[in-house]
Amino acid sequence: MPLTAFQSETLRLLAARRSPESFLAGGTVLNAGADSPRYSKDLDIFHDIEASVAASAAADAAVLQQAGYAVQWLLRQPMFQRAEVIWNGNRLLIEWVFDSAFRFFPVERDELTGWKLNLYDAATNKLLALMGRGEPRDYLDVLFFHQRHLSLGALCWASAGKDPGVNPFMILQECQRTTHFRPEQFRELQLAAPLDLQSWKQTWIEGSREAKSLLQRLPPEEIGCLYLDARGKPVTPDPASEQFATLRRHFGSVRGAWPVIRQ
Numbered sequence: 441m442p443l444t445a446f447q448s449e450t451l452r453l454l455a456a457r458r459s460p461e462s463f464l465a466g467g468t469v470l471n472a473g474a475d476s477p478r479y480s481k482d483l484d485i486f487h488d489i490e491a492s493v494a495a496s497a498a499a500d501a502a503v504l505q506q507a508g509y510a511v512q513w514l515l516r517q518p519m520f521q522r523a524e525v526i527w528n529g530n531r532l533l534i535e536w537v538f539d540s541a542f543r544f545f546p547v548e549r550d551e552l553t554g555w556k557l558n559l560y561d562a563a564t565n566k567l568l569a570l571m572g573r574g575e576p577r578d579y580l581d582v583l584f585f586h587q588r589h590l591s592l593g594a595l596c597w598a599s600a601g602k603d604p605g606v607n608p609f610m611i612l613q614e615c616q617r618t619t620h621f622r623p624e625q626f627r628e629l630q631l632a633a634p635l636d637l638q639s640w641k642q643t644w645i646e647g648s649r650e651a652k653s654l655l656q657r658l659p660p661e662e663i664g665c666l667y668l669d670a671r672g673k674p675v676t677p678d679p680a681s682e683q684f685a686t687l688r689r690h691f692g693s694v695r696g697a698w699p700v701i702r703q
Contacts, residue, residue, distance in 0.1 A: 442474050442632055446530040450483070451553050453507055454500050458554030460695075462487050462496045463547045465539070465557040470566055470581050473588070477580050479630040482533035486557060488541040488695070490519055497521040497536040539565075542602060543696040544666055558696070560666065560674050563590065564599040571611050574618025576625045582615075583640055586647050591676040593651030594667065598674075601664025601692045608655045608663060616648055654679075665689040672699045 443451070451464070458464065466484030485500070487493050494516070501511045504525055515522040519538035524531055545558035557565075563585045570578035586592045596608040596615075626635060657679045667677040668688040677684055690699055 442476055442479055444479060447532060450532060453503055455554035457500055457503060460547050460555060461489060461492060463555040463557055464553040465562060467581050469556050469559065469562040470585060477584055477632055477635065479632060481630060482535055485536045486539040490538045493519055493521060493536050493538050541694050542692050544690060544692045545696040545698060563595060564602055567595050567599045568603060571614040576621050577629055579619050583643055590674050592647040593654035594676040596651055596655060597658060598666045612651050619644060662689055665691045668699055
């Protein structure tokens, strides 16, 4: 999503403290493009090791305080910490979170943030969040991803690989149940531009219909995978096409893995 100058500066200050065990995740990763429909109100920093959450939060807070920020702690628990940081009238929430190390791809180096979660892992996490809590921000993020990167159906299929308690049809059904919003709910978001809610809803309806059709046609034994093309890029598969058999089935693993590209 588009970043404010304050958000960018905060990320730069903390970049040296990021690592493959402490990395930027959440909506900031998912919609980093300037054409994203909304700004984020917080930064999410994920950790693979529970014990590192509190230590990371304390060390990051020290860096910010040394740079002149005020840090106000809102929640301090072993696996989740939240603070509001303030500088020169600007305010920003930062959350330090423990999350599973099971993902599709390894975390990536990033010039601005230091290390960040892969885009497609951020998207599958976001879809599971939409399924569980049904917030307008999740709805916009998933639809933006559907329009720019990977269809809702392919995302439902892959997301089931991250939660053994669900299947792609359940994910789609629950998301359909939770995505009924009133216009005033979107006013609470920091939008980059006014939204045409009817157009977004039509995109959701069409995407859901296409997703249901796709899920019915994919092989059940492949539930939970991303389908990769010859370049290793996730794509929406077409089971009826001749190319379907050539797509690489890429499943999640602990800390993720890059696919081997065969020439």
